[in-house]
Amino acid sequence: MELRFGFLRNARAVGALMCLAGLALLLWPSLLAAALGVELLAGAFWWWARAADNPAEQVARWSWLRRPAGALWLAVAIQQVIPTLSFVPTLFTWDMPAVLKWAQSLAVVWAGLELLAALPLARAYSDVPGPLIAMRPWLPALLPSTGFVLLWRLSPLWVAVPDVRGAAIVLLLLTAWLATLRALGRRLVAASLRWLLVSDGAIAAVLVAQRAVREDVSFLLWAGAFGGRAFLLAGEMRSAAGRRGPRLARLWRLANWTASGCLAWPLLASLGTPPYTRDRLLEYLFAAIPVALGSLVTVSRLIPAPERRAVGRRQIVFSLAHVAAALSFVMGPVALWIAWSTGFTPARNPALLAAAPAVLGAGLGMLRRPAFVLDAVRRVARFTSRGVLTRERGAVDLLAKLGQGAASPLRDLHTGDAQEYLLFLVGVAVLALLLPLLQ
């Protein structure tokens, strides 16, 4: 191995290769390519984890990535079993093709939601660094983006199944809530940014599910929001390069706020259309509050990084960070213009209602006072998000333990002596005699 496959020892390069191949496959409009892509991504994380300083911890931490891959492989298998699955109005027809189509859409949504931290199984991954030392704080940002791209690329497979789509929207909005609360509660800018990436991905996925705008517009809106935050997060790893100097910090604040505001605008505009009933208002608030919180975090956190050097750095007038910020700033409005020109023209009231949460959040963030109120909000957000994450983790662990307990009799089957096997056989034979009578 050492001689013939020496290149495999370079964990960083092999993992990066697998990761890039996986991401490239995800962009391919094919279920098989998506399954292979997520499997490669899981493989990349494992390859990095096994070469880390603490491999046991890292391997265990990222082993959950195989679950979304498994779900997608199940979807592929269902497609292979019946390639001509058609639209299914509801699961409750209990027809085999209907159940298979439903299971396929559920598998696709499961994979996307789990990568987007929208399921309680591995939700807190944004709180921990990734397995590759050189990119540890940045690496988890890949996962919500993968989740969104998956849901966006494979939307024909799940958006058409109402049960699955409805459940996915609820879970995604809950995720947006939890992610923005967590982002508000965390002190570190990098941690907040990672959670805001989750929130943006969730809101973008709801946009895809709602079909408020064309899918390419949804992608462009998400790309603007994700690109800006991901670049900023990468900058955080290099001495907060994205927040060096007041001018650059202001530019990034504006760019990120614009991009995330544009992303949420079509969704809120579609929810803000008449008739204004109580249910409609609740739906609107359910989506609007995380948008406002996200906006508050974006504006209040992206302050210039403190200069700790005796001799300050030279302020560069024009850099890659400026270009990236400008690009992120432009993408959202351009996407909205495309949407507008292709028929998405909400009336004045819905349009204003859609812009209100982002403006309100930004206003509060700009004011930064009364300080004790904002501090109390941050503490409440921290307490709530941590409480929810801990409790749902506890519930999942309890279910896992119950499952293990239920399966423990199987252990006896493997440790019993021969006489017990014979008794077991006699028991099964008695059951075989009774089964025909129960038919």
Place this chain on the structure above:
Amino acid sequence: MNFFTGLFGVGAPLIGAALALLAAGFLLLHDRARDGRLYAIAPLVVLIPLAALVAYGGRSNPAWAAVVAALVATLLARARDDSFQSECALKLVWVLGGSLALSWAGLQLLVLATGTNRVSEQWGVLNLGIDPPQLWSAALSLSLVAGIVLLGAAPFHFWAADLFQGARAWLAPLAVAALQVGGSGWIMGRLAGIAACPEAARLTSYLLGIAAATAFAVGAVAVLWQKRPERRIGTLASLQGAILLAALAAERAGRYHRISAEDLLGQWAPHLVLALTGAGTFARFLPVSGTGAEPAAVMFRRHPLSAAFGLFALASLAGVPGTPGARLWLDVARGLAGSERMGLMLALAAAWLASFAVAVRQAREAIGVPSRGPAPEQPVPWSARAALWSAGAGLLALGWAWR
């Protein structure tokens, strides 16, 4: 028609059995070479009947299954000093012997009910409706027990895992494959001509469906729970038994996709024996599951290509997409979809996901974490690697022929 398609079209089970026998010969050389080569390969004479059963199945005479069970138990019991083998022999005698006795009782009850011992005539007599259905349905149910146990379908999956852990590397794959093929022969021989009695066909489909669903569900949990690589292979073998049971349950009810268990057996048996040979040999060189951060297995460090063949066999046994084994899972799933067996279909999906997950976990544990020191000095014996190559080559050819 290319070479491989032609070759495997002529006799895939025969070629599979021959390759498994060749691999067993290599493993025998490794196990007993210190006493002379001729002495080492002498047990091949006893393994030939096992290979023959794999090649030709046991449909013509279900009693072959009993003969093979006795032969395997004898081979295991012969190594008196080996406590693992002795325990395996004892367990096999109790479980297989007991199940064969129960099924024999069922067969005699059917003879009593119908007045004939010819299977094809029995269905005709039963269709006349002279006998009380309680008697013959209980007899029919009992007569199938031996086949289900021999197929290693969970909850009778433990004997296959025991054999892989306790028996010699040259014996375990062929013995398990022969017993499973014997089990399939037992059931298929019993059900020959059952279409003549629709009520009996319906009852059999129901019973086999329950047996297969239980086998998938219990097998899926058991395979995830296993820590030893050999036991994982044994439990995966039991899931292969469940596949055949599901195919038999779905066979006659197909509405828009019919499946022929007879045709499936022609693919299932050679794949089973080759995958078990490769994966079983490979498992002997793998560590017991731990934290997932153990160093790479010696085989991966010293002989990565041979290890890749072993991994391929394991993947195929687990039905990983792209391997010949995946085709079997898909064919049976299509049959189940066609026959509207929803519960069975869901159980099959769960079992497939579990076996796929176990194959990936096993591969990751085998590759392990990068080790800083030099590779261990003791290499994996050439004979074991030759066994892996022959099984792996057979599986590759099978995949090529089925593409």
